[in-house]
Amino acid sequence: MFSPETETLSRKKIQELQLERLKYIVRYAYENVAMYKERFDAIGLKPEHIRSLKDIEKIPYTTKDDLRDNYPFKLFAVPMKKIIRIHASSGTTGKPITCGYTRQDLDNWSTCIARVLAMAGATDEDIFHVAFGYGLFTGGFGLHYGIEKLGATVVPVSSGNTERQIMLLKDFGATALIATPSYAMYLAETAKKMGVLGDLRLRLACVGAEASTAEMHESLRNILGVFPTENYGLTEVGGPGVAGECREKAGMHINEDMFYPEIADIEHNKVLGEGEKGELLLTTLTKEGMPILRYRTKDITSLTYEPCKCGRTLARMARVVGRTDDMLIIRGVNVFPSQIESVLMGMPELGKTYEIIVDRVNYMDTIEVRVEVGDTGLLDDYGKLEALVAKIKHNLRVVVQLDVKVKLVEPFSIKRAEGKVKRVTDLRKK
Numbered sequence: 001m002f003s004p005e006t007e008t009l010s011r012k013k014i015q016e017l018q019l020e021r022l023k024y025i026v027r028y029a030y031e032n033v034a035m036y037k038e039r040f041d042a043i044g045l046k047p048e049h050i051r052s053l054k055d056i057e058k059i060p061y062t063t064k065d066d067l068r069d070n071y072p073f074k075l076f077a078v079p080m081k082k083i084i085r086i087h088a089s090s091g092t093t094g095k096p097i098t099c100g101y102t103r104q105d106l107d108n109w110s111t112c113i114a115r116v117l118a119m120a121g122a123t124d125e126d127i128f129h130v131a132f133g134y135g136l137f138t139g140g141f142g143l144h145y146g147i148e149k150l151g152a153t154v155v156p157v158s159s160g161n162t163e164r165q166i167m168l169l170k171d172f173g174a175t176a177l178i179a180t181p182s183y184a185m186y187l188a189e190t191a192k193k194m195g196v197l198g199d200l201r202l203r204l205a206c207v208g209a210e211a212s213t214a215e216m217h218e219s220l221r222n223i224l225g226v227f228p229t230e231n232y233g234l235t236e237v238g239g240p241g242v243a244g245e246c247r248e249k250a251g252m253h254i255n256e257d258m259f260y261p262e263i264a265d266i267e268h269n270k271v272l273g274e275g276e277k278g279e280l281l282l283t284t285l286t287k288e289g290m291p292i293l294r295y296r297t298k299d300i301t302s303l304t305y306e307p308c309k310c311g312r313t314l315a316r317m318a319r320v321v322g323r324t325d326d327m328l329i330i331r332g333v334n335v336f337p338s339q340i341e342s343v344l345m346g347m348p349e350l351g352k353t354y355e356i357i358v359d360r361v362n363y364m365d366t367i368e369v370r371v372e373v374g375d376t377g378l379l380d381d382y383g384k385l386e387a388l389v390a391k392i393k394h395n396l397r398v399v400v401q402l403d404v405k406v407k408l409v410e411p412f413s414i415k416r417a418e419g420k421v422k423r424v425t426d427l428r429k430k
Contacts, residue, residue, distance in 0.1 A: 111146075180207060182417055205226040237295055351411050
């Protein structure tokens with residue numbers, strides 16, 4: 001463990017620390033961020049009304065629109081001279097989300113990342129190949145400084161130029177890979193095509209920045225020969241390092257001394273109990289540059305507070321099963337892309353790259369899955385091809401409760417992504 005004194009606190013001690021920090025951060029946000037003061041004053045809420053952890057439910061949610069409306073720096077709680085780093089989201093659906101960090105924020109962030117990497121089994125003897133993009137995206141620099149804090153070696157490759165990445169992985173003897181799960185799979189496919197897969201020394205793959213399934217992790221383990229773990233975070237609350245999987249792979253441990261998690265039923269404005277599935281809310285407990293209260297992540301998960309077999313007592317969040325904003329409603333049925341991935345990744349006859357096409361034909365919603373076959377020989381055998389399509393359709397129907405059109409395509413015919421992968425094309429929006 002990187003911080004055993006924190007990661008093994010009793011539940012009572014964790015809650016005492018959270019309450020102390022919650023009271024402080026609420027007052028700090030109220031006194032230094034105009035939006036929060038206006039929100040509180042509008043409903044007659046004062047910082048002193050927060051006397052227990054349950055009182056956090058009195059605080060209004062913060063949403064992505066709030067961050068966009070206050071672009072670029074209106075949510076900063078300190079003068080600009082104290083902000084020493086700025087990161088931002090990609091801004092693909094509007095203005096980017098900006099995040100400002102003080103020196104203390106960066107130190108805390110690095111600690112969170114170092115803990116997450118140690119949870120995965122990393123040590124100061126590892127050589128980390130970072131294939132996250134460096135720049136405004138939080139992933140590259142976020143992991144970089146956490147790796148350095150752990151005491152391991154960083155190879156800051158960034159994204160792109162896949163064949164060169166394979167060369168460097170081999171020549172530098174990297175033992176740990178930082179990438180999106182889809183790009184980690186692409187690297188594995190490319191290394192196999194180049195005939196050097198067996199020359200790689202990778203033992204760990206710490207993946208994040210996009211949701212992945214247990215089946216995807218198992219595929220990475222089988223193809224790349226690594227122990228894969230997932231880490232979780234988002235720009236709005238500071239970046240990666242909010243939570244990460246340990247070697248038990250029984251949920252992602254949340255850095256609860258830095259973040260207060262809740263699971264909510266937003267529709268009924270209700271906080272849910274342990275084990276119940278809903279939307280994750282996060283409150284930053286230590287952020288100086290840009291404190292965030294009750295942020296709606298839109299990620300659907302659940303929490304457990306039972307101590308882990310690894311010895312850590314930090315709350316664990318289950319794997320994100322989907323997002324409230326990427327849920328597809330097809331003929332009245334709720335479908336998450338992760339459900340489809342779990343089916344496809346569990347079938348060894350298939351490749352590991354796919355895409356989902358949603359359309360509306362004659363006023364009726366349709367959904368098609370295009371997936372690469374693992375063996376090109378199947379494409380020449382109509383009988384086997386037909387049987388495989390029928391098997392995929394059956395497996396998908398069992399999981400998503402819909403008839404899904406399936407199209408098998410040649411290996412490497414679907415475009416790969418070097419950053420976050422886009423699996424769904426929804427033509428209904430056009």
